[in-house]
Amino acid sequence: MGSNGSVIPFFLNKKKEGVLPITSVDMTRFNISLQGGVDMVMHALEHAWGGGEIFVPKIPSYRITDVAEAIGPECEHPVVGIRPGGEKIHEEMITSSDSYYTYDLGRYYTILPATHKWNLEEFITKHNAKQVAPEFKYNSGENDEWDTVDTLRNLIVEHVDSDFKV
Secondary structure (H helix, E strand, O other): OOOOOOHHHHHHHHHHHOEOOEOOOOOEEEOOOHHHHHHHHHHHHHHOOOOOOEEEEOOOEEEHHHHHHHHOOOOEOOEOOOOOOOOOOOOEEEOHHHHHHEEEOOOEEEEOOOOOOOOHHHHHHHHOOEEOOOOOOEEOOOOOOEOOHHHHHHHHHHHOOOOOOO
């Protein structure tokens, strides 16, 4: 949430100028706190089976317009367009081509290596893993869980700036 690449600290800083530039009104991003990232790494270290797995957390998405409203409802929110170099409208953590190697582990997904030297059935049993449907994809625009303006405000206070007020 508060990392250098996050829009949240950028908007908090730009709020002083009264303008929060919106790349696209359709833009979405996944939202994870620093602690959520640490928890995922610890989970991966504890549950890695044989190496090569990619663990993907199940986390909420947010709309860029909701972040702008949460931080600066009184600010202008001009749409400035996508930056040169190709900025994505939605983040994609699991592509449809990854679905054939992706398993649902409950709080996380894992993308397994296409070839491995361990027993897949033992992995499935140990982790109660369920293979996702063919062509499944996981992106911030089609997520089932969303942060709202109010939850974003609370998360900013909790994880980014304890003095934040609208």
